[in-house]
Amino acid sequence: MNSFKVQYTIDGEDFSVAGEASRKLKKVLQSLGVDPQIIRKATVAMYEGEINMVIHADGGVIDAEITPEKIHLFLRDKGPGIPDIALAMTEGFSTASDNVRELGFGAGMGLPNMEKYTDYMNIITEIGVGTTIEMIVNTSLS
Amino acid sequence: MKVNELVQKLELEVLCEGESFFSDIDGCFAGDLLSLAMSNVRAGNVWITVQTNMNILGIASLTEASCTIVANGMNIPDAVIEKAKDENICLLRSEKGMYELCLSVGELI
Numbered sequence: 001m002n003s004f005k006v007q008y009t010i011d012g013e014d015f016s017v018a019g020e021a022s023r024k025l026k027k028v029l030q031s032l033g034v035d036p037q038i039i040r041k042a043t044v045a046m047y048e049g050e051i052n053m054v055i056h057a058d059g060g061v062i063d064a065e066i067t068p069e070k071i072h073l074f075l076r077d078k079g080p081g082i083p084d085i086a087l088a089m090t091e092g093f094s095t096a097s098d099n100v101r102e103l104g105f106g107a108g109m110g111l112p113n114m115e116k117y118t119d120y121m122n123i124i125t126e127i128g129v130g131t132t133i134e135m136i137v138n139t140s141l142s
Numbered sequence: 143m144k145v146n147e148l149v150q151k152l153e154l155e156v157l158c159e160g161e162s163f164f165s166d167i168d169g170c171f172a173g174d175l176l177s178l179a180m181s182n183v184r185a186g187n188v189w190i191t192v193q194t195n196m197n198i199l200g201i202a203s204l205t206e207a208s209c210t211i212v213a214n215g216m217n218i219p220d221a222v223i224e225k226a227k228d229e230n231i232c233l234l235r236s237e238k239g240m241y242e243l244c245l246s247v248g249e250l251i
């Protein structure tokens with residue numbers, strides 16, 4: 001398998017298609033013959049990140065690079081930024097609005113899930129500028 | 143047990159058969175918080191929820207749930223049913239509440 005790159009634009013307005021990019025990535029990974037367990041980890045992490053971009057940051061861009069060794073995800077948004085990363089990473093912490101909570105979001109489990117399901121995660125954020133989240137899921141079974 | 147057999151036994155309403163209607167059920171998860179469902183619904187699971195918005199379809203397809211049962215006869219928007227059909231996702235409904243559904247599913251699978 002050669003390295004494979006794909007980019008998804010995340011619409012921050014349209015809730016009904018939220019998760020679409022994760023579904024597309026999943027299809028790509030399946031077609032590349034990636035192990036189902038690895039696909040699950042990558043898609044759960046990407047879905048949570050994608051939804052966060054929609055509900056907290058008005059959309060953005062996700063770049064995925066798939067190599068024989070790893071799935072590398074870059075999620076970039078121009079949203080409000082995260083004031084306190086440690087707090088945001090705490091299970092149960094959420095600033096989701098009532099509207100969004102009614103839809104079943106806002107458990108404050110997204111970021112913790114992203115960390116749990118990836119082998120590496122790094123958040124770079126600046127207030128008023130945006131947030132970039134880098135995640136790696138290793139595909140080589142070491 | 144297969145999804146179609148569960149449908150018969152529990153008299154579930156079929157809103158969309160989807161691609162997994164004749165496939166095997168393996169386990170169950172009940173819950174309405176989407177990020178919890180996302181990380182807990184396993185491939186082949188029955189997922190029981192009272193959520194009815196579009197995002198349940200994203201969870202159902204990404205987790206590869208064998209079927210999603212909407213409990214308490216909750217009203218499901220037409221657009222969600224249409225989308226389930228487009229995406230071939232098995233979407234079911236019951237008048238029973240989550241507790242009763244869990245008990246019955248637990249006995250059957």
Ligand SMILES: Nc1ncnc2c1ncn2[C@@H]1O[C@H](COP(=O)(O)OP(=O)(O)OP(=O)(O)O)[C@@H](O)[C@H]1O
Nearest residue numbers: 052056057088094095105106107108109110111177
């Ligand atoms: N891309 C982002 N931009 C700005 N803030 C964010 C972003 N992602 C997360 N946050 C902040 O971090 C908090 C925690 O995020 P997390 O995904 O864990 O929970 P949630 O989205 O609120 O609920 P859940 O993911 O369980 O539905 C959010 O409520 C929000 O305040």
Ligand SMILES: [Mg+2]
Nearest residue numbers: 048052110111
């Ligand atoms: Mg979230």
